[in-house]
Amino acid sequence: MSGDERPTIVVSAVAMVRDGQVLTVRKRGTCRFMLPGGKWEPGEEPDDAAIREVREELGLVVEGVQLLGVFEADAANEPGHLVRSHVFVAQLPGEPQIAAEIEELRWVALDAAPADDLAPLTKRLLPLLARRNPVAQPSLADQFRHHFGHHEHLYGVLLDHLADDLDAGGATARICRDKLSASRGDAIQLRLLAAIYRIVLRGEAPELVRFYPALGGTEDPALAWPYLRPLLTTHEAELRAALDLPPQTNEVGRSAGLIIALFEAVRRSGLRKVRLLEPGASAGLNLHVDRYAYRGTDWAWGSSTLTMETGALGVEPVEFEIVERGGCDLSPVDASTSDGATYLRSFVWPFDLARSERLARALEIAGQHPVTVDEAPAAQWMSAQLARPVDEDILTVVWQSITRQYWPESESDAVDAAIADARERVPIVHITMEGVPPVQGSDGYVIEAHGPALTIDGDVIARSHHHGLPVILA
Secondary structure (H helix, E strand, C coil), X not given: CCCCCCCEEEEEEEECEECCEEEEEEECCCCCEECCEEECCCCCCHHHHHHHHHHHHHCCCCCCCEEEXXXXXXXXXXXXXXXXXXXXXXXCCCCCCCCCCEEEEEEEECCCCCCCCECHHHHHXXXXXXXXXXXXCCCXXXXXXXXXXXXXXXXXXXXXXXXXXXXXXXXXXXXXXXXXXXXXXXXXXXXXXXXXXXXXXXXCXXXXXXXXXXXXXXCCHHHCHHHHHHHHHHCHHHHHHHCCCCCCCCCHHHHHHHHHHHHHHHHHHCCCEEEEEEECCCCXXXXXXXXXXXXXXXXXXXXXXXXXXXXXXXXXXXXXXXXXXXXXXXCCCXXXXXXXXXXXXHCCCCCCHHHHHHHHHHHHXXXXXXXXXXXXXXXXXXXXXXXXXXXCCEEEEEEEECCCCCCCHHHHHHHHHHHXXXXXXXCEEEEEEECCCCCCECCECCHHHHCCEEEECCEEEEEECCCCCCEEEC
């Protein structure tokens, strides 16, 4: 079909969609999730193979499969091979059960940024399946209401009031007028809450300080709305403009995943000198990964004024040296300035005192060791950095965390292409931590199922909370 001369594996696969999610499987001994399916048996027709594979892998009997098309992509588990898949769609006839060589099932949201542990063909099919299976996008007000879904802290309370005000056509509706069709991945509610927090941090809303625990507040959050409501009108233009700015938490806790992945990358490569590059680096706080200390259940590494309790079990630290570090961002934050520090602080939930303390200590360290974060698109910057010569005993590590939900798909593809091209010239490893947070209740979410995947060149080595801690090894 494509003229590609690589060996081709011919298979059938079945897409079964429910509630805006498609069912994927991971086979034993592999790390990629893909549609259920497999190779044809001698003399078998493509649709018969699809039906048989679903029966064997999931214990389901599907009827009336419909051909979606024939697609090609890099094979997920056979390096150097191409896969040609006859992809069928079918109604889900019951609850799938793990059988045969299947080790894990996962429902993948059609409208979410694809995780790095999805097979290339499955990634390609998500937009097509989304167009065929349109799901009603939750209203912006409902996104506000369901982000936490409880009233146990200030933001849970405020989001409910903001949602009601949005529905009622109040100041929140005027502020959000250009964002009503935003998706959950855009996190408009977090942008708005952060913008409000910045106003409080600047001292322009002293009546609200009493409700912010990070500022010493102890007042009942249920009493906060009457004090917030006037601010929405007095600062309407500022709050509306803030919705165009992506969240810049520069979550320092994610360094816990990075350090664990660095240990493994250094171990695999045998190279102890590291060039660390981070697209989407915000203020570059995670570029100081080696300047923080970490502890796990049975291990410890480093000495620093900032120590992170990772919760990770079985980590084996490896010594390494970062000889070069740098990052880029479309809107880099200068953490050495008061405005920059306030901006970062505003995206940390004010009731999460541990995160606030981590950020404060990381800002102190960053002030002692400035790093350069260039203002540039990720792919353009990556291509330029990877084109520079580097000594053969240096391992280039590209690290990114929670970026893909904000990047256009074309940008993500271009970053991946730049890294793939560089593999022919330099030792390089791509470490990612990606995944859109699930709807959270008062008890958070199950990290093993919904936490972002920490990957090394696509291999999942751990999962973590979206704020970085704890880290659970795969």
